[in-house]
Amino acid sequence: xxxxxxxxxxxxxxxxxxxxxxxxxxxxxxxxxxxxxxxxxxxxxxxxxxxxxxxxxxxxxxxxxxxxxxxxxxxxxxxxxxxxxxxxxxxxxxxxxxxxxxxxxxxxxxxxxx
Amino acid sequence: xxxxxxxxxxxxxxxxxxxxxxxxxxxxxxxxxxxxxxxxxxxxxxxxxxxxxxxxxxxxxxxxxxxxxxxxxxxxxxxxxxxxxxxxxxxxxxxxxxxxxxxxxxxxxxxx
Numbered sequence: 001x002x003x004x005x006x007x008x009x010x011x012x013x014x015x016x017x018x019x020x021x022x023x024x025x026x027x028x029x030x031x032x033x034x035x036x037x038x039x040x041x042x043x044x045x046x047x048x049x050x051x052x053x054x055x056x057x058x059x060x061x062x063x064x065x066x067x068x069x070x071x072x073x074x075x076x077x078x079x080x081x082x083x084x085x086x087x088x089x090x091x092x093x094x095x096x097x098x099x100x101x102x103x104x105x106x107x108x109x110x111x112x113x114x
Numbered sequence: 115x116x117x118x119x120x121x122x123x124x125x126x127x128x129x130x131x132x133x134x135x136x137x138x139x140x141x142x143x144x145x146x147x148x149x150x151x152x153x154x155x156x157x158x159x160x161x162x163x164x165x166x167x168x169x170x171x172x173x174x175x176x177x178x179x180x181x182x183x184x185x186x187x188x189x190x191x192x193x194x195x196x197x198x199x200x201x202x203x204x205x206x207x208x209x210x211x212x213x214x215x216x217x218x219x220x221x222x223x224x225x226x
Binding site: 004031033035040041042043045048058059090092094096099100101102103104105106107108 | 123145147154155156157164204212214215216
């Protein structure tokens with residue numbers, strides 16, 4: 001059981017380039033999330049999705065886009081990369097029930113923009 | 115807006131000693147989730163608290179949610195090297211909401 005799989009694990013981008021971080025889960029979870037983690041800042045929610053075809057902005061969505069065409073996949077697209085987007089990105093998924101919402105996280109994708 | 119503070123930011127403990135981490139919110143908590151992160155890895159779920167006064171334990175880790183539901187503590191008894199890592203609290207601070215906001219984390223180092 002793979003859980004939440006993120007690719008790539010590491011990537012270096014030049015300013016202005018674009019790229020997509022891939023996220024896939026095999027637990028049939030309806031909810032999926034993208035967070036970024038900066039040193040000393042905790043995790044900030046970028047985008048989230050409550051099901052295929054439905055996405056919404058989180059706390060820090062500027063400079064990112066997402067899509068959710070299937071239950072399993074939730075890619076995060078960075079357009080015109082900027083140094084401020086240097087961070088570790090985590091994808092998570094959950095199956096919300098009875099008020100509980102335990103997130104399962106991927107291993108993270110470390111992105112550096114130079 | 116949500117004000118979430120974890121304390122201490124970091125701590126070093128001698129192997130075998132106890133330690134406590136706190137997570138304090140400026141708002142009432144409707145769900146409190148403790149996670150652990152090892153360097154370069156994702157977050158691993160430890161336990162969830164929802165009711166004021168609730169206490170849960172798993173192996174040598176105990177978490178409590180205070181009666182007023184604005185603070186949680188995580189206590190590790192007889193720490194071991196395997197307890198080293200970053201501990202983060204994730205909270206739900208609006209009734210009916212489900213999205214988690216996370217604290218900045220507490221880095222725990224266990225010295226042999």
